[in-house]
Amino acid sequence: MKISRKQLLVCALGLGLYAQSSFAQSAKFVDIDSTAPSFKNADSIAARKAVVLNGLTNLATATPEFKKALNEAAADKNYKMTDQKYYTAEFISVPFEQYRKLLFDPTGIWVDDMYGDINYSRKAIVLRRATPEEQEKKVASLKGFYAPKKGTSIAQNDVEVSKLVGNAAPDFTVTTLDGKKVSIKSLKGKVIVLNFWFTQCPPCREEMPTLNTFVDKYKGNKNVVFLAPEVVPATTAADVQKFLKRVPFTYQVGLGGKAAADLYQVKVFPANFVIDKKGIVRMGYVGYNPFSLEELGKTIPKLIAE
Known part of the structure; x- marks a missing residue:
């Protein structure tokens, strides 16, 4: 593309995650509302949870000391969003493209919990349905996110x-x-x-x-x-x-x-x-x-x- 045309065709990415995501859905999306026994069975969920979260800490409830150590370790890493692992609330793995799509759904019905180890060598992000209070905050946050930023x-x-x-x-x-x-x-x-x-x-x-x-x-x-x-x-x-x-x-x-x-x-x-x-x-x-x-x-x- 010539420079003059490139200057003309400015893409408003809107989502900061575009640069790290191939837009084409390269991986098969998971049926989030699946009624399959293996998807909803409590024992199966518990078993998957134990594997996924083994050795990981919920960063939302981690101690200040843990967060400090994790941030120091994170500074030495070069993680991309696509390098992390994403799961449904039932601990079924989903592709990054689906995670991004759900997290930025304008209805605000999805939020995520992040887990990591103190060395920042493993991370897991688990999607779940938002509470009414979380949904209200999420919608307000998304509106601010998508609103054009002054000076851009x-x-x-x-x-x-x-x-x-x-x-x-x-x-x-x-x-x-x-x-x-x-x-x-x-x-x-x-x-x-x-x-x-x-x-x-x-x-x-x-x-x-x-x-x-x-x-x-x-x-x-x-x-x-x-x-x-x-x-x-x-x-x-x-x-x-x-x-x-x-x-x-x-x-x-x-x-x-x-x-x-x-x-x-x-x-x-x-x-x-x-x-x-x-x-x-x-x-x-x-x-x-x-x-x-x-x-x-x-x-x-x-x-x-x-």
């Missing part, structure tokens, strides 16, 4: 794109994968849900399952259109088709979206906008944020009903 590129760009809200949506034309031309002007009279993205953007992929649920919900509804301009100029229809075989994305994909992204002041990706039937931008933000996605999902039916 995502916060600066968020301010820029928010200025479009309440104004006429800039018109542009993109070419769909089947060669058709689609413009904002041609879609006037419909609610337009707009997503700027590119194939090498991890947070873009992160939000796609949620975006797909919006498309599914309004399938057959002619009053709403889901349009996703891909913003890298060199990306071809073949490139996108290859991507879609790996990552389902059910928006109508448009090619040649760089000029469109420029019109919408987008420098950070992904970027989402909702345009009402009169062609007015009613919502716009950049970066991956599940709470903003939730708000987007609530905005769509309101605008359809207007």
Whole structure:
């Protein structure tokens, strides 16, 4: 990727764990709510717990002396998040990708307990359901985590794109994968849900399952259109088709979206906008944020009903 393009395509990672995780789910996810006897059997759980926690201490309840010694040992280590071991509350091993997905679930229903030995040579992280009090704190914490941090590129760009809200949506034309031309002007009279993205953007992929649920919900509804301009100029229809075989994305994909992204002041990706039937931008933000996605999902039916 050329420097000029790299400067343009700033990915708002949103999750600090992206750098240590291959986004593709390389390991099979565990059925957290499994009713299999071996999963829920008390004796089986106790046996697994004894093996997993053998020689380990719960860091939340460890003595100050233990924590001091562990921190000193940790300073000599180079642990990555992916190097640690993750378990369900039943002490069933889960892959890092699943742990990350559950821990950052915006409902806040999952918290974790960390265990380690004093030499920091072994660590185990055990997921469990949050208590109501923990869940309330977790949701508040996650909202703060996902909120754009002052002075960052995502916060600066968020301010820029928010200025479009309440104004006429800039018109542009993109070419769909089947060669058709689609413009904002041609879609006037419909609610337009707009997503700027590119194939090498991890947070873009992160939000796609949620975006797909919006498309599914309004399938057959002619009053709403889901349009996703891909913003890298060199990306071809073949490139996108290859991507879609790996990552389902059910928006109508448009090619040649760089000029469109420029019109919408987008420098950070992904970027989402909702345009009402009169062609007015009613919502716009950049970066991956599940709470903003939730708000987007609530905005769509309101605008359809207007």
